[in-house]
Amino acid sequence: MTIDALLRDPDARSQVVDSYDAFSLRDAGAFDDLAAFAAELCGTPVALVSLVEDERQSFLGRVGTELLETPRSLSFCAHAMTAGAIMEVADATRDARFADNALVTGEPHVRFYAGAPLVDRDGVPLGAVCVVDVRPRTGLTAFQRRGLEVLAAATMARLDQHRTARAAEESELRFRTLADTMPQMVWSTLPDGFHDYYNARWYEFTGVPAGSTDGEGWNGMFHAEDQDRAWAVWRHSLATGDAYQIEYRLRHFDGTYRWVLGRALPVRDERGAITRWFGTCTDIHAQKLALEEREIISQELSHRIKNIFAVIAGLVGFAARARPEFAPAAVDLRQRITALGRAHDFVRPHSAQSRPDVPQDSLKALLSELFEPYQQGSMPRIAVGGQDVAVDDRSATPLALLFHELATNATKYGALSNQDGRVLVAIETVDDRVAISWQEKGGPMIDRIPDKAGFGSRLIEMSAVRQMGGQVTREWKAQGLCLTIETPISSFRRS
Structure with a gap:
């Protein structure tokens, strides 16, 4: 988006400016040294680092004045930031744009102004690095102009660094807020598998103190019979980058063990390297018990069906003994029933003890x-x-x-x-x-x-x-x- 387009769409520009957070930048005092250097470079009593907002301009860095902000309507920097290059005003009383400005007609009686625009990488004008004098001047030297441009570039680098850090903090806060509202337990690890985050649901479920399961402490939360298997599956995922999925018994805060489904996927950078793992644990204890109960019922039903085959075959044999003339047909029928019984017994649900090899x-x-x-x-x-x-x-x-x-x-x-x-x-x-x-x-x-x-x-x-x-x-x-x-x-x- 061009500067003209951004100026026609103040809401779009406002969102960008707000992302820099003038109050936190000013409170940090990170830009006072840049303002001081600008004043010394240009030989002026006042220098400012400004961020021009919708209704005001805030001074992120300042030297030679106690002002923290002014209305935007009085801002020289609002003009400088869209100039495309350093804007100089030799004598504000002779410039139609500023002659009636309250900062010119009254304190601090601005006469000379020079400002290097602050424009982010997307072309959004933000403010300026400026120097101010109470006396008219013919202008900056070439060296001073170049120095002011370098200071503007250094200011933008700091602004971008702050914006990136703030965006990361906001992203982390959004993630933690979202994770804490999820019904599942959520966790994340470093690329090497070091667990460094669990959401609130994890601590509610397990009842352990915050931070006690960081690192490798998570494995001790599993049932002793599941620990080696869980470690093996997790190490395989870390070594190969494959998705992690396993069912295991996790210790509940009441001391019992409940079945959970653990899943995790890696997050990769543009080169394909894993930067983090994000995972969930879902309580499936009720479903697991229901499946086990259904399997037992299914096995019992199949066992009774198998017995029915045997009873029918026995009845056929009993009838054949009473009617010898039907014996050949009865033998064939019994063999067919027996074959059906063998087929049913083969495909029916089995327990671990009765399952075929x-x-x-x-x-x-x-x-x-x-x-x-x-x-x-x-x-x-x-x-x-x-x-x-x-x-x-x-x-x-x-x-x-x-x-x-x-x-x-x-x-x-x-x-x-x-x-x-x-x-x-x-x-x-x-x-x-x-x-x-x-x-x-x-x-x-x-x-x-x-x-x-x-x-x-x-x-x-x-x-x-x-x-x-x-x-x-x-x-x-x-x-x-x-x-x-x-x-x-x-x-x-x-x-």
Whole structure:
């Protein structure tokens, strides 16, 4: 913004001038030495460092006068600051701008004035470094003019330094005020991780004396079982600059430990170097307990569902003994129920003690669980290869029915019906689809294609097509069945 534009917009200039805080600058006495040097340089009895405000001009530095301010309407410096160079008035009584000025017609009877403008880096006129004499003068020498310009530059440097420091103090005050109003505990550290600030919420939560957790004292506030883990995660963040996030138990002022979520991010300068870390601690104790309670309920429910599978299988067996003619069908039904039970037990929520050793969201691991009854010793009858796919409880049921049926048929009629047969299951993902191939080898030679689809084939179709939205292709080769199931990857796991 140009000087003319700033003068047309007094509010914009006023905000800039206010940021320098004339009272704190004057009270500091930082500019009296500059005024004294200006007076000595130019041989005048009075010298001033002025800051021109909306209604007045304040003297930040002064020598030869007791005045602290004057109305802006009487200010010579209000003219000098917009002159673009040193403004000189040889005899104020002969200058139409100042002849009727009360400072000219009365005390201190100003006659000579010379002022070097004070303009900040954004072009905002602030005031002037000026010298005043009660006698008319022909003007400054070239050396004096140059010296006055140097003093103006030195004055601006001090003003900018003060403004920057004041802005930093105001920014710190705003941050602390904001941090103290937040529901979270807020903290910050130096680049090396030295904790040097906590907000009021931290001290309210922990009940410790202010400053007692500075430095490395914070780690002693954690539960003994969480301290090493918290240190390891924090050191990793300090070494790499990665975001810090961890759940740990923090000591409450009542002596109990409550779960909190700790997070922190680094602040970097223009070169990318970390200048500070800012972090928060959020009390998540109630949510943590609710999740643990929900997990216990979920485990109990899943355990009861597993028992239901066992009861149903038992009822089927009991009914088969009463009606021997249904025994073959009952055996098949019990095996399918058992396969569903194995799939459910694999993907259900587990405790730390009952959780499987393999990942519960792995298709390969699920298939290995389903095929376990068909394996023999160290030589697997059914081998699973290719890419793994994430699964959940929604897809586990149709997958269990589908592959149990294939394995059962292979045991009765195909590659697993003799000692030499093998089955290779290969998984391949292409874009958003998954292809799973089932290839039998080494079983009885196939001399004709089955002329009709039985219940097992319809069950495979129902599982792959209707429940998983895929398609099934069969190829009856002489060495065994080759079946491919192609399914959208979204059918295996919820988003």
